[in-house]
Amino acid sequence: MFDLISIELYKIFKKWRTYIGFIALGVLVPLIHIAMVLEGKNTIDFMTRNIQESFVFVGNLLNTYLISYIILTSLAVHIPFLITLVAGDLLAGEATSGTYRMLITRPISRTKLVVVKFIAGLIYTNLLVLWLAFLSLVVGYFIFGTGELLIIDGQMIIIFESGDVLWRFLLAYGFATLGMTAVASLAFLFSSLVENAIGPIISTMAIIIVFVILSAIQVEFFQNIKPYLFTTHIMSWRLFFENPLDINEILKSAANLIIHIVVFFGLTLFIFRKKDILT
Amino acid sequence: MNENEKVIEIKNLTKRFKNLTAVDQLNLNVYKGDVFGFLGPNGAGKSTTIRMLLTLIKPDNGTIKIFGKDLQKERLAILKNVGSIVEKPDFYGYLSAYKNLEILGRISGIEVTKNLIMKNLELVGLESRYKSKVKTFSHGMKQRLGIAQALLHDPELIILDEPTTGLDPMGMKEIRDLIIHLSKELNKTIFLSSHLLNEVEMVANRMIIINKGTTKVEGEVKELLNKNRLFVTIEVENPDTALDVLKNSQWISKMKNQINATFEFNIDANEIPHLNKFLVEQNVLVNSIIPRRSLEEYFLNITNGVSNV
Numbered sequence: 001m002f003d004l005i006s007i008e009l010y011k012i013f014k015k016w017r018t019y020i021g022f023i024a025l026g027v028l029v030p031l032i033h034i035a036m037v038l039e040g041k042n043t044i045d046f047m048t049r050n051i052q053e054s055f056v057f058v059g060n061l062l063n064t065y066l067i068s069y070i071i072l073t074s075l076a077v078h079i080p081f082l083i084t085l086v087a088g089d090l091l092a093g094e095a096t097s098g099t100y101r102m103l104i105t106r107p108i109s110r111t112k113l114v115v116v117k118f119i120a121g122l123i124y125t126n127l128l129v130l131w132l133a134f135l136s137l138v139v140g141y142f143i144f145g146t147g148e149l150l151i152i153d154g155q156m157i158i159i160f161e162s163g164d165v166l167w168r169f170l171l172a173y174g175f176a177t178l179g180m181t182a183v184a185s186l187a188f189l190f191s192s193l194v195e196n197a198i199g200p201i202i203s204t205m206a207i208i209i210v211f212v213i214l215s216a217i218q219v220e221f222f223q224n225i226k227p228y229l230f231t232t233h234i235m236s237w238r239l240f241f242e243n244p245l246d247i248n249e250i251l252k253s254a255a256n257l258i259i260h261i262v263v264f265f266g267l268t269l270f271i272f273r274k275k276d277i278l279t
Numbered sequence: 280m281n282e283n284e285k286v287i288e289i290k291n292l293t294k295r296f297k298n299l300t301a302v303d304q305l306n307l308n309v310y311k312g313d314v315f316g317f318l319g320p321n322g323a324g325k326s327t328t329i330r331m332l333l334t335l336i337k338p339d340n341g342t343i344k345i346f347g348k349d350l351q352k353e354r355l356a357i358l359k360n361v362g363s364i365v366e367k368p369d370f371y372g373y374l375s376a377y378k379n380l381e382i383l384g385r386i387s388g389i390e391v392t393k394n395l396i397m398k399n400l401e402l403v404g405l406e407s408r409y410k411s412k413v414k415t416f417s418h419g420m421k422q423r424l425g426i427a428q429a430l431l432h433d434p435e436l437i438i439l440d441e442p443t444t445g446l447d448p449m450g451m452k453e454i455r456d457l458i459i460h461l462s463k464e465l466n467k468t469i470f471l472s473s474h475l476l477n478e479v480e481m482v483a484n485r486m487i488i489i490n491k492g493t494t495k496v497e498g499e500v501k502e503l504l505n506k507n508r509l510f511v512t513i514e515v516e517n518p519d520t521a522l523d524v525l526k527n528s529q530w531i532s533k534m535k536n537q538i539n540a541t542f543e544f545n546i547d548a549n550e551i552p553h554l555n556k557f558l559v560e561q562n563v564l565v566n567s568i569i570p571r572r573s574l575e576e577y578f579l580n581i582t583n584g585v586s587n588v
Contacts, residue, residue, distance in 0.1 A: 007382050014373055098369025102428065105333040105365065106386045107358040276336035 001116065004108070008120035012086060021082030021128050029071060029135035033143055036067050040144075047152060063147035064140030065165045071136045072172065072237065079128065079176075080183040080208055080234075081201075086124050087187035088200030090117045091272065095195035095279045110273050118188060118265060125184045126177055133173045137166075151241055158243055172237040175254070179234035182257045183208065185264035186230075192268045195279050230260040284311035285347065286436055286468045287332070292341035294327050294492075301327040303492035305341070309470055309485075314462045316479030316486030316500065317472040318578070324492035325472045326366060329440045332470070333363055345436065359387070362434035364442055368425025372414030376405055376424055379413055380431055387432045399427040403457070419450040426457060437461060438470045443478060451478070458482045476578045480504055488578060510535075510571045511544045511551060516564035518542075524561040530554060540566075 012018050036043065040062040091114075094100045103113060149160040160168070183204065190200035211231035214222045226232050236253035239246055287309035294302040302324040309315040319325050330336045332343060334354050343350040345357045370379045377396055384391035400406045403423035408416070416424065422442060429437055439458070443451040459482055461467040473479050479486050480500060487497040496503060515521045518540040525531050525542070533550075536543040546554065551570060558565055571579075 003385055007385055011371065011374075011382070014371075097371065098367070099371060101333075101335060101365045102369065102383060103386065104335055105358065105361070105363050106383065107355045107388060108386055109355060274337075277330065278336065 001112070004112070004116040005119050005123075008116050009123060012090075012120055012124055015089075017085050017089065018124065020085055021079075022131055024082060025079075025128070025132050025135060029132070029139070032067065032071055032074075033140060036062065037143065040067075047150075061147060061150050062144060063149075063162075064137055064144045065146060065149040065160075065162075065169070067140050067144060068133075068136035068169060069149060069151065069241070071132070072176065077212075077235075079132070079180060081205055082128060083125055083180050083184050084187040084201045084204045087121045087184035088191050088204060089197040090121050090188055091191040091268075092194050092197040092200055093191075095277075096197060098279060100277050100279055104277055111269060114192075114269050114272050118185075118268070121184050121188055122181055125180045129173055129177045129180055133169070137169060149241070158241065160241070160243070168240045172240045175237040175240065175250075176234075178254060178257045178261075179230075179237070182230045182234065182260045182264070185261045185268075189264045189268045189271075192272045192275070228256070230257055233257050285309070286311050286313070286345065287315075287470060288342075288344040288347075289328075289332075290342045290344075292328065292331060292343065293339050294324075294331060294336065295339050301492050302331070302338075305489065305492065305494060307487050307494065307497065309468060311468055312462070312466060313485050314458060314469045314471060314483045316483035317470060317489070318474065318476060318479055318486055319489040320474055323474075323490045325474075325489065326440055327492075328489075329363075329365060329438060329470075329472055332438060333361070333365060334358070335365065359432065360435045361438060362429030362432065362436070363438040363440070364422070364425040364429055365438075365440050367418070367444065368421050368428070370413040370421065370424065370428075373412060375410050375412055376400065376416070376427075377409040379424070380428055383428050384431050389432045391431075395431070399431055400424075402430065403427045404453070418445045419447065422446060422450070422454065426454070430461075434467070436468045436470065438472075440472045441474070442471070443473070443475075455482050476575060504572055504575075509546060509548055509551075510575075511546055511554070512567075512569040512571070513542045513544065513554070513558070514566040514569075515540050515542065515558070516566055517562075520561070521558065521563040524558070524563060528557065530557065 044061050044066075094103060104110065146162050146165075148162055149165045151158045151160075186207065187200045187204040190203045191197070194200060208231055211229045215226045215229060215232055233253040233256045236250065239250045239253065285308050287307070289305055289307045292302055292305040293300070305324070305328060307317075317325055317328070327336065331338050332345070332350070334350065346360060348357055350357055370376075371382070374382070377400070380396045380399065381391050384395070389395075397406055397409065400409050403426050405420060405423055405427065408420070413421065413424065422445070426439075426442065429439070442458075443454050446454065455478070458469055458471065462469055462482075469482075471479065471483060483500050485498065486500050486503065488495045518537070521542065522537065525534060530544070533544050533546050534542060535545050544554065548570065551568060555565060555568060
């Protein structure tokens, strides 16, 4: 199994499209860092404009934690696109290139083939989120250093002490990985249905956009279904930046994402095992 | 060959795609050591049958046994001993020929050594291009690489689906020679699909012709092709005279068709000189005599859509 996963990863990392996500983040995050070096003070002033009269802020507010939080908030919506570039290609790419035939006529079960590809897709997803974490937290640390994390959430100001932040970020990134895995699973499912990788990429993004729009519409019907949509829970990493932690809500969100992952993967397996390979 | 040495045994195999029955109650047997020609015009159901043999698609009815084992139940054990090319061989174009073979070998669960890969590349004449990315290969080179991957795990049975499609005459000959080598020197059983009768004739010992998914002719190639019965086309200068003299002779019963100055007869090979002599003696000016074997005629008819049988 490990050998097969390593083959799959080798194939993934031999394709240039795999690096689009890493390059995009590798350009975007440093750009944000540069912008923060140049304009960071103004950003902090803008964030705290309504409370400056009531509070006096001391210390290094413009630190790697704040910037990582801003980056995670901004990019979490866009990273799914980078994930689908690879996840949508995992099965459909074999159909497009005609290599399905070579694979399936080998003495390997279809179940194993799907499992191996799925695991390879998960590893890519994890690496991409890890890369984001590295660029945000580690590179940011060398530029901005650490400090308290100030979060203004609506009417609420939350300040975390410097020593109380890192573990929250680690868990938040872990949770973000779970969310991205749900996205990858959906793209993987679509990838098993078609013979061109463009379809799964567009379909997955279309579903995410539609679900996000539905969630934003303030109509009771949509608000009732909102808790069941996986897109609602992709952003639940934010729950780790509440005080106290709402464990119940975190577990509910995690369960929702895990159920989606299991269902999407189960459907993929079912479809692929039954599928006639006509390409 | 005897019954106990069946390598492939297909019984009542049927596959439908919506309203189209691609393969209909197909039966065939391939024996150990056979180079078995699987003939039929385009759309006859050859590729569908091969895809079922390789578990790419599932049959609606019927059974397939390979090496005496049920394909549905013992797929993995069977495929360990089967090498194949299905239609045009496609590879990971962004990887080298060497890496493609290495990956396919590892997926097959065999110990892949550099020696093994190079030996197979050498067999198909690609050893000097082992580092080249497959996307730079011509169609012929991909076909040869396809054969290399089919042989990589040293299978007993090799299934080749139209392996000479798109090749130039030299490439076609190379593939034919390779098939003969695999059969004669390495004792492989080969299932060769083709829409070219002469190609099958040159390499196969047994064959089947299918059309519209059903068996039309099956047997030993020599037996089927060397039957004395021929379709003979005779073109004459004076067709009216020819028709008159034929009508008053025993040859009229063997005449199958007349189109303008062309007469078609279904006769034995040894009757050709007698017919020619008769016509000449009756002052019929014979321009040409073209003999064709019955099977060839039959195959041409179904290939050209003349016959629906």
